[in-house]
Amino acid sequence: MPRYLAIILGLTLLAAPAAASDQAVKEAHPHDRLHGHSEVPGAKGQCADCHLCAEPTAEDPCMVSCARHGGQFRGVHEVAEGPGVVVIDQLAARYEPVVFAHELHASMAAMSGGCTNCHHYSEDSGAIPTCRQCHAADRSEVDLSMPALKGAYHRQCMNCHLDWSGDNSCDFCHREAAEPGAPVAHDATDIVGIPHPVIEAVATYTYETSHADAPVVTFHHSDHVDVFGQQCVDCHRGDSCKSCHHGDQKPAEHARLDHVTSCCACHGERDCNFCHGREPMPRFDHALSTGFDLAPYHAGRACQDCHGDPRAFRYPSGDCAECHIHWEDGGFDHGITGLVLSADHEENDCSDCHVDLDFARRPSCDDCHDDYRFPAESPHCEICLNLMNEGDGRAAAPSCGHEVRRPVNPGRP
Amino acid sequence: MVTRRDFIKCAGGAVAALGGVETALASTGPHLDPDRVGVLCDFTLCIGCRRCEFACAEEAGLPHGELRAYDDTGVFAATRRPDAESLTVINRYPALSADHKPLDVKVNCLHCEHPACVSACPVTALQKNALGPVTYDPWRCIGCRYCMVACPFQIPAYEYHDATAPRVMKCTLCQDRTLEQGRPPACVEICPQEALLYGSRASLLRVAKARIEAHPDRYVDHVYGETEAGGTSWLYLADRDFHQLDLPEVASTSPAEVTESIQHGIFKGFSGPLMLAALVGVILKSAGACEKCEAEAAARNEAGKEADHE
Known part of the structure; x- marks a missing residue:
């Protein structure tokens, strides 16, 4: 009898901590954070339902392949239930956010396998979780048997796109992100006021008109978008989706939409020759059209920096101080022009050298000093010029007092 | 810093050495x-986007074009091999069927x-890190290129264009990233499909x-690299036999094991050199004995001649 008691006692002692630790495992089970896995362990209540090895760890959970949950997908969904467009921007680094035409794809899928072409899981209620609810953006956070968010997105898209077109080029969906600090390119999400996948428009349209003297009208679409920073809706205001999407036909070529806001809405006060000519006109060139060459110091500026809002265009007077107001208080770093002012010149007013504040004309030393010419003809200045061309860009030339260096960061006074 | 694992390894090695027990450490890393x-x-x-080629060149500081230049699929017209300027390349093989x-x-x-x-390298410029990567130290390399001959996959390349400090060039599994920063290799990180898993x-x-x-x-039903050449750190999955993909059918034993067993067998317990010395000794001794015979014969001849003369 004491032997049985000992066995029972022993079993109780063994079982108690086991039960306690089982509870702890259930409470702290990492799958609780995964969507749709509130009832773990699996259907049979066994760890082995999901784990291949006997002792899974956080580092190596040795999961069975989900196999897309065996295609668990419940509920019937209409195309209109889903979003029209999904902007995928969780992973934007090298590329701009991808604008995914969900409705278009859902319509196509409705003709074949339906939602399950892409959505491989839904909850018992029929609700479809978003990709990132299961697929973590950080690869190190997911088990090896399951793709992280980047892989999940790409496999979804490429599995079909490769089959259909064999096209694997990244720019089918992606646009490279602009360099930090560069003027922001055309925002593809603004067409008719809603986000829309990138539309490749024709760069230049030429129209034949009935005017005998000047029959050709040239419209540089790319200039308006890329150079002048116009948004699609600025001209395509009130466009209907049907302007491009005709039922089951492919979108028409993005050309000659008759109902765009007319040119005159913006250029109404211009004379006829602004648009009409005998020959197609070249693309916009600031130096040719206005006489003010943007190179080199203004080349990187956006139009709005000088001209303000494109819808309320403003013409600068040509007085540099209109923009460069800080020049008045000595805040301008003259070194960016290539010439560092010596102590003798630093106190001068701008107009002392730049007569009539005409900065387009380069002052010469002999404007003030009979014996000096900068930079080419004076022997002193020749030294500086050589240093400027060959040296490290910054050196003192003691005889003339000028410090000369190469222009740095042109266009950003 | 010495980790606990390293300490135990060193201690174990020292004990083994003291006991005069041969360990496998000697040449196999x-x-x-x-x-x-x-x-x-x-x-x-894999979709053949060649982003891994770009990321690899960028990480290794090798010449590379812009990212979009790698969209060019024209390169798939010819089968390419890794070389001194591209440590990884993608080749395309036609589909098995329409499906x-x-x-x-x-x-x-x-x-x-x-x-x-690593076995062939006489100066341990190439080393097998215990954590997986086969690392390369250009400062040790003497440029003998034995590694290029030894590799069963013919991977290492050489900077023949560099007359002053040429290096052996091969993937090092981004040894700086993986071993020192704990980050995945550049090709794995950039792969959009996660076709590469680290x-x-x-x-x-x-x-x-x-x-x-x-x-x-x-x-x-074959994971290439599970047993090939004694197993590799990279593992491949494909839809067809790997020899159709120009991946060589190599034995499941490492070539290094074969050569090392011969080498180590000969030199085991210094027995090879001793036997050679003994053999030479025997030959020399027998040669010496012959000389003695010849001398005796000559003496006999001399004696005979003298007797005739008389």
Whole structure:
């Protein structure tokens, strides 16, 4: 009898901590954070339902392949239930956010396998979780048997796109992100006021008109978008989706939409020759059209920096101080022009050298000093010029007092 | 800093050495860590975007064009090999049938478990790190290029264009990133499809086999690199036999094991040199004995002649 008691006692002692630790495992089970896995362990209540090895760890959970949950997908969904467009921007680094035409794809899928072409899981209620609810953006956070968010997105898209077109080029969906600090390119999400996948428009349209003297009208679409920073809706205001999407036909070529806001809405006060000519006109060139060459110091500026809002265009007077107001208080770093002012010149007013504040004309030393010419003809200045061309860009030339260096960061006074 | 693991290894090695026990450490490199890393490359997921080629060149400081230049699929017209300026390349093989898609195959150093290049290197410029990568130290390299001959996959390349400080060029599994920063290799990080999976070799093997089991119609039942050349850190999955993808059929023993067993057998216990010395000794001795015979014969002849003369 004491032997049985000992066995029972022993079993109780063994079982108690086991039960306690089982509870702890259930409470702290990492799958609780995964969507749709509130009832773990699996259907049979066994760890082995999901784990291949006997002792899974956080580092190596040795999961069975989900196999897309065996295609668990419940509920019937209409195309209109889903979003029209999904902007995928969780992973934007090298590329701009991808604008995914969900409705278009859902319509196509409705003709074949339906939602399950892409959505491989839904909850018992029929609700479809978003990709990132299961697929973590950080690869190190997911088990090896399951793709992280980047892989999940790409496999979804490429599995079909490769089959259909064999096209694997990244720019089918992606646009490279602009360099930090560069003027922001055309925002593809603004067409008719809603986000829309990138539309490749024709760069230049030429129209034949009935005017005998000047029959050709040239419209540089790319200039308006890329150079002048116009948004699609600025001209395509009130466009209907049907302007491009005709039922089951492919979108028409993005050309000659008759109902765009007319040119005159913006250029109404211009004379006829602004648009009409005998020959197609070249693309916009600031130096040719206005006489003010943007190179080199203004080349990187956006139009709005000088001209303000494109819808309320403003013409600068040509007085540099209109923009460069800080020049008045000595805040301008003259070194960016290539010439560092010596102590003798630093106190001068701008107009002392730049007569009539005409900065387009380069002052010469002999404007003030009979014996000096900068930079080419004076022997002193020749030294500086050589240093400027060959040296490290910054050196003192003691005889003339000028410090000369190469222009740095042109266009950003 | 000496980790506990290193300390135990050193202590173990010292004890073994003291006991006069031969360890396998001598030429095969360190004992491999059970958590050593590897990369699983699933060719059926690869889309041939060549981003890995770009990321690799960028990481290794090798000449490379802009990202979009790698969209060019014209390079697939010819089968390419890794060279001194591209440590990894993608080759495309035609689809098996209309139901399949073309297969894109990534070629680079497989980081053998028991590398022949490391065995052949006379100056330990190439080393097998216990954590997986076969690393390279250009400061030790003497440019003998034995590694290039030894590699069963013919991977290492040489900077023949550099007359002053040429290096042997091969994938080092981004040794600075993986070993020092704990980050995945550049090619793995950039792969949009996650066709490349970085993790412990043991778990990658498990994932690979689980994929084959789950999709027997999609994969050939073979994980290339599980046993090839004694096992490699890189593991490949494909939809067809690997020899059709220009991946060589190599034995499951490392070539280094064969050569090392011969070499080590000959020199075991210094027995080879001793036997050679003994053999030479015997030959010399017998030669000496012959000289003695000849001398005696000559003496006899002389004696005979003298007797005739008389």
